[in-house]
Amino acid sequence: MKKEYIRNIIFDLGNTLVYFDFSYFYNGIAEREKKLSALKFRKYIFDNKLDVKLMSGRISHREFFRKMKRKFDLKIGYNDFIYFYSDIFWVNPNMKRFLEKISRIKKYRLFLLSNTDSPHITFIDNNFPFVKLLRKRVLSYKVKMAKPQKKIFKYTLEKFKLIPEETVLVDDMKDNVLSAQSLGIKTIHYNNHKKFTAEFSKLVKGIS
Numbered sequence: 561m562k563k564e565y566i567r568n569i570i571f572d573l574g575n576t577l578v579y580f581d582f583s584y585f586y587n588g589i590a591e592r593e594k595k596l597s598a599l600k601f602r603k604y605i606f607d608n609k610l611d612v613k614l615m616s617g618r619i620s621h622r623e624f625f626r627k628m629k630r631k632f633d634l635k636i637g638y639n640d641f642i643y644f645y646s647d648i649f650w651v652n653p654n655m656k657r658f659l660e661k662i663s664r665i666k667k668y669r670l671f672l673l674s675n676t677d678s679p680h681i682t683f684i685d686n687n688f689p690f691v692k693l694l695r696k697r698v699l700s701y702k703v704k705m706a707k708p709q710k711k712i713f714k715y716t717l718e719k720f721k722l723i724p725e726e727t728v729l730v731d732d733m734k735d736n737v738l739s740a741q742s743l744g745i746k747t748i749h750y751n752n753h754k755k756f757t758a759e760f761s762k763l764v765k766g767i768s
């Protein structure tokens with residue numbers, strides 16, 4: 561049997577390379593606006609699927625801001641609002657180290673596949689420059705598709721001419737992992753760094 565080698569690594573962003581918590585956004589705005597309840601603010605966003613619409617490029621951040629401003633009578637300006645919206649991330653130091661190391665050895669082609677939007681990715685590139693090591697990217701808001709849809713994985717494979725069996729997806733979301741697997745992509749469900757490095761070294765040695 562022909563041995564398959566991993567040549568391509570596709571990284572997820574949120575809760576893989578960097579951690580995030582949207583409560584920083586809700587609480588930040590609520591603190592500034594006094595009368596506003598962070599819970600109500602959050603509920604409105606979820607009930608109206610505004611988070612999903614933003615990352616799939618279906619509404620702009622200007623529209624998002626205008627909607628929230630109208631609904632909650634916000635005093636805050638657009639730039640501050642977007643800053644609170646974006647300042648929700650912190651680094652995963654283990655993954656930072658891993659990515660820096662693996663990009664140095666130049667053995668693999670590296671990719672970023674993220675459900676994200678333009679303020680978030682801009683904030684990430686400015687504040688976590690190691691993510692810029694991943695220059696080949698598929699971003700949900702640009703392609704108007706999102707994980708776990710199979711079509712975004714197919715699109716990624718085709719765009720970069722990747723053979724699924726030579727490709728591994730590293731992602732914290734089980735649904736994304738399952739969707740990629742159904743196309744023959746190798747996967748590592750990322751939730752613990754030690755487990756990840758063990759699975760990764762097995763995979764690249766071909767013992768999977």
Ligand SMILES: [Mg+2]
Nearest residue numbers: 572574575732
């Ligand atoms: Mg994630």
